[in-house]
Amino acid sequence: MPEPAQQNPYPDSHVLGEGPEPHPQLRPVLPLLGRWHGRGRGEYPTLEQGFRYEQEITFSHDGRPFLRYESRAWLIDESGTVLRPSGRESGWWRIMPDASVEVTLAHPTGIVETYVGRVSGTEIEIATDHVARTPRAKEVTGMRRRYTVRDGELTITQDMAAMGVPMTHHLKAELRRHED
């Protein structure tokens, strides 16, 4: 029997020109590929005050028509001093031949979401199709996100329906691509 491969023959890549050739279906979302870092502000009607955060996101691919997605955020104060870890999520972005998008995301807070949406030019808009929650997760019932890439900057806005509040602004961040 042949020896098992020492290295995964299908590595992920987040850099164009390195690793596998991107699947042609990924063409409309190629500007998302990479590692991004930046800052944001958040609020919600149930919270006494707003907050600031830093966020790091990676979009990569293995040659098939989906992106692997990972995001980590941590809270900072007004002067940029790090306070504590905050939202994390990871998942998959399936890109269809008609530039529609299907996204699955899992959160450490006991929430799993599926989204549907579409890419139009430099903008991707997605909204939840389903939200599943473990018994003790907070009551999130819907989420809407917009990702815009312009001049090397990724802007993300997120609205949320949760805790009895209808779809309302929760987060906005601006990130820049890492050059590696």
Ligand code: HEM
């Ligand atoms: C960049 C990502 C995110 C950051 C930095 C963030 C930050 C925060 C902060 C600071 C709070 C206040 C409570 C606390 O101190 O933890 C909060 C509340 C909350 N967030 Fe987020 N969040 C993020 C993403 C999300 C996502 C993806 C969801 C839903 C899947 C979500 C759902 C909620 C809910 C339900 C609350 C509670 C509101 C309440 O208890 O009244 N957040 N968020």
